[in-house]
Amino acid sequence: MSQLFRPGANTYVRLMLAAIVVGPLLLLLLGGAVVRSGAVTGENRFVEQQVPFSHQHHAGEVGIDCRYCHTGVETGAYANVPPTHTCMTCHSQLYTNAQMLAPVRESLASGKPLHWKRVNQLPDYVYFDHHAHVNNGVPCAACHGDTRRMPLTRQAAPLTMGWCLDCHRSPEDRIVAAPREYQDKPYHERTPADRAAGRAVAIRIAHSGRNITDCSTCHR
């Protein structure tokens, strides 16, 4: 009687058994990696804008403070993309006829807003509040990266819930002493003053009794 199965059938079955165990595990790991990758979180993607605004030029080379444009950052939930009027405070005198700035002049003249594509996007059920963070020593760079070196704005952090929770579980590692929040490279050169500020904030949170990893902290 001839053999029903080919010689390699045993190997094949053993490989399949191994795959049934290892396969789903690999799939989960792969899925996890994909979900955390920039393709899904949007990290490190450069976003084309109507006007190619360069933070590297304005914040880096010219040295404008973040708060000149992003005015809401110390008083409210939203940092605010500035109104056209803010751009024109300088550009009514400088580069007044630049082709690149035509949409800005058009916006001021017509009263219609500029159309910016949102770079740092959180889902609608997440309610982030800037002034609670900034007023407690969390630097802009903690979440927005080194904007002074961005010719085009990109999302510098994954902005996933896990990434937010990393800091919420140990905020003292990210906090700097005022007013270094708005300066560059606050992490690379953390000073003892920064560490003291971090400890002070952690103590204040502990004394308040509230748990900043409570769901109601960010979700309504």
Next chain:
Amino acid sequence: MDRRAILRLIAGGAAASVAACSGPEEMIHPLANQPEGTLPGELRRYATALPLAGYMRGVTGHVVDQRPIKLEGLAAHPASLGATDPFIEVSILDLYDPQRLRVPVGPAGPASWPALSRALFQRVAPRRGEGLVLLTGRVTSPTQLARIGALRAALPGTRHVRWEPFDDDRAMASARAAFGRPLTARPRLADADVVLLLDADPLGPGPEQIANARAWSERRRRAPMHRMYALEGSPSISGTMADVRVAAGPRDLAAACHHLARALGAGGAAPPLPPPLAQLVADTARDLRGARGRALVIAGERQPAAVHAFAAWANGVLAAPQDWIAPVDPDPTPHREGLAALTRDMHAGRVDTLVVIDANPAYAAPPELGFAKAMARVPMTVVASRFADETSARAQWLAPLSHPLEGWHDGRGPDGTTSIAQPLIRPLYDTRTSIEMIDLILDPAGGPGGYRRVREAWSTLGDQDWQRAVAAGVVPSTAATAEQMGAAPLVLPSLPAAGQTVELRPSSQLYDGRYATNAWAQECPDPITKEVWGSSARMHPDDMVALGVSTGDMIRIERGGAVTLPVRALDGQARGVVTLLTGYGRSDAGKVADGHGANAWVLNTEAPVAIARAAGRIEVVSTQPVFELGGELAKLFPVLAPDEAMPRTPERLSLLPNPPARDNAPPQWAMAIDTDLCIGCNACVVACQAENNVPAIGPEQMAVGRDMHWLRVDRYEDAGTAGFQPVPCMHCEKAPCEPVCPVEASVHDTQGLNVQVYNRCVGTRTCEANCPYRVRRFNFLDYAGASLWGDADDASVTAQRNPDVSVRARGVMEKCTYCVQRIESANRETDAGGTPGPVVTACAAACPTRAIRFGTLDSDNIASARASPRHYALLEELGTKPRTTYLARRRNDGEPS
């Protein structure tokens, strides 16, 4: 391409699309010029005012990004006192309603304002206004009155007729007879120890509900407890809150007046009374006599003039705490007479041009006038309204009216206080305000606009005073002067013939019909029957047995006109009285308003009554099936004697998690609701809906019990005492909903809140099943995305939504959050180093009687409530330890307990 290659491509494409899966791209559109001192996304509050039947009530508009999203009360205004009623709360939806009229429409189709203005001018100017009639609702606005005066000066033939469906003709007539001039009585409920209500409903729907409720609640909080007696034909809010209430039809009420007159010293024979009524009258008389100077008799608005006169006499004898003021409405013509005279002229062809502004006579006018038919006799009819209605359907020209929040207005409250009401948003559509409408008749160019007119009318105010008045919402020192009138002559009401009577009452949600197009108003349950999206006639169960009908059967009622509508048995109804609520039975008004209930205004005439069974059945949806409590259920709504305390319940052990807060815990939030003060008006229910983006779901979904209101108000009757009990989420310290959620979407936070995390919820609904209080609501369908307005473009309603609260998708559980967005906003302000104001939930802010108290456990209002002898928690024996607790209802009927 073979099959395998195609399959490979499909798989590759799917993988690529999954890998590239991220959120939809969002755009940011900052303003080109941000107004100085404002920031995008921040909430700003502006004072303004909204009218109801011509009377202004101050409101505070919450405005985000140049659009109003919520209306709250204005503390400085005497008709609001910082609280609201359902009519104010639903008004914000009217602003963004998809059914709003957007462009003028002429006989030939869509038209323009200049075209309308030209057509009007060409008709009226050559004849100097002869044949021009302006028909409006009550006008208390100084600017509008000035413009009407200017119109009449320019076109001397112009006639202004003012008419409201719910009028005060009878009260005015009695004042004229008693004192020689029209006067409005303003009872001071805060100063009255004994109150007798003769079919009056001061705590019920109307322009004065908030002020009356606050005054009544202030007296109720003070010791010694006051006592309110009520005689009424049908259960009402005031009757429910009364300490002693007896059902009485018109004949019994008139007889009671005779008895009272005798008891107060004006002798004479008195017709016999049924025993419960006789007892009530005897007790009332004793108490009234014993409280001279602090005793008050209030006659219902729709009672005959003789009953008003009797009340005026009794109040004179008792030196009642009551003020008389000259009517805030300056038009002396009785409403009904004015409309009748106008309709006669219309029928006779003496009216050439009829301009109706914000009135709906074709729906609500007394039927014997035949207003709808008379309109056909008028060559040119212009109707200015916000929504299509019965009157605009019969008009040649449709002029879309602005919402009050879209233009400059002014007006007077019921006590005379004047407000200058600023707009909160530019007109969404091509609309005009009522002031601008009047200008349109004279000026084809449309006039200088509402702002200029209002500023002109207030030219006595300098710029600084104007700014202050607009910012405060109230012009100081404009309340009407209170006059003390002498004794009024005794008038005894004659006894009407025995037999069936029909009475009409305002709906607490739709009023006289003007809110029938509002989905929130239709879905808000009636306080007494909890009916939604429709209304039944109310009859006594014995009367129904005699007629051979049961709840849900159709009956036909004839009184002048005829209506066919379902009937509902109501225990507190008087024998021989059938009560209908107005506002239903609309037509030509759109998908939300049409087809619900029957038009009670058709019966608004004096004529013999005939009631018969009709074919068919309609079960009007009611959100509460059982009102009577007895036996074990009585613990849900305890009723105490004035000095009684709640029995202590022994603490039960519970295996549920969430131990009570530890020592260094953050402020623990709690709520205390005083059922002795809650009048069941439902302002809190709609306020919560507006604040928390709670969807309206429509009659079909309500019929299967999927009510989405986070807060419900239950009405209970227990052995003669009734009351209301608002039930929000209890935020149990040992919450049964938390351990059963398989994905931990229902969690407890460190502030004592039970938090529902929408993004985690997968919709197993185990939490809803395990909640003993039934306060959780499930999105069975995509209610947020669905439209109740048919094919109308409903994108505008999303503009009303609160940006601080998630909009829930299908399959997600939701419930009361103690307005966590307001709590967190305060927390964040504290975290950032600021000092936030006190946190008030939307329901607590809306409550006219301040029955709902919200705060931290150590705050005064909560701590004092918890220390009160009347304090109890709902279903305490279950061991859930709720943070929302109650103060028991009291009954002060003089009976030993």
